[in-house]
Amino acid sequence: MSPIPSASQTVGPFFNFGLTTNRLLGVLTREGAQGTRIRLSFRVLDGDGIPTPGDSLIELWQADAQGRYAHPEDPRSAAADPAFCGFGRLQTDEKGACVFETIKPGGVPEPDGGMQAPHIDVTIFARGLQKQLVTRLYFARDAANAGDRVLSMVPAERRETLLAHPLPEQPDTWHMDIRLQGEGETVFFDV
């Protein structure tokens, strides 16, 4: 009998002094990082549409500007941008919001020769969530979205929940609301 993975338990409300004391985790780029600099703005809302006040946490995992991951599983890892860290983590503030500084990821090659559209895996931990929720961020109006195999699995009427849009007054800041429950509920994935 193989061992069974340990069960998940909620982060609870009081994780910040343990997990998010390092605010630099909101900045994924170092000087010289390749690619287009962007900011990613999130807001996490509960089933009543109320922003989660400081008791949710977002983690990002994304490829570099050329779609590479610094991980042995990626055949192109040796070329991954050393000035870029694909991981980010921030606590949401009193308005349920947080903003990361990163670069727009490149498309990610698939083993069959296809390509995933630029995307970011977004993980949400929060009081009330016994297990992390996983969703994906895609960039609205990116031509590659039409051919993305994950997006195509999502019912068309719910795809919009995975799209970040640029703010009209700040076109390099892309915003995504994460609705945990109810009307406009974000698509979450069983990983």
Added chain:
Amino acid sequence: MNEYPRPRAGSQPPYLCEAYRSSVRRAPLQPLIQLPHTLTERTGLLYGHNPIGETDHDLTRQCSGEPLGERIIVTGRVSDEDGRPVPNTLVEVWQANSGGRYRHSRDNHPAPLDPNFLGAGRAMTDDNGTYRFVSVKPGAYPWANHHNAWRPAHIHFSLFGSAFLARLVTQMYFPNDPLLPLDPILQSIPDEGARARLVSVLDLSVTEPEWALGYRFDIVLRGRRATPFEEPVR
């Protein structure tokens, strides 16, 4: 290519758990969509995000004096679903002090803060997948989930493992705690064995005589099966 198996039924808590009140307006109600394990999910942060400091693993040595409470050593092995050790992975912990109070601005439980206890630690697993922390036993504390609700003593754990798919946040409990059967957070895990595996074991070989009690808490992360065969159904 060997795949990461999906979680076994009952081994993980559901998102919606009526008895855990905070889940009621936060759990998604739409069905989750099964995500293929693409390169994005099969990669992940390795080696943690910051170098580990000298006292990061010892929560009793992070202030000018020693914290009050029962001194404990918590150690265990991090392995994957094939029993292989998970070396060089970051383990983060956080906990209440011995009086059951977190060093957090919104914890208003009227128990004293301990000026000598911050309550957060970090360590990397060694080549055998072993981590080790020194701390004080956290106290139980009341919470607003229902009338006269008390959380059993616990330590929060966060682990990365070797890929995005292995990411785990959980809680470690202490053996023979009478609050365990009353705790909706632990009890929301359907499988009794899965609940039991979150309860640490008093281990005299970990204990340091005349100094600190030792508890063992082993953790299993998701991983690829070496053989692609399913377990036979009995």
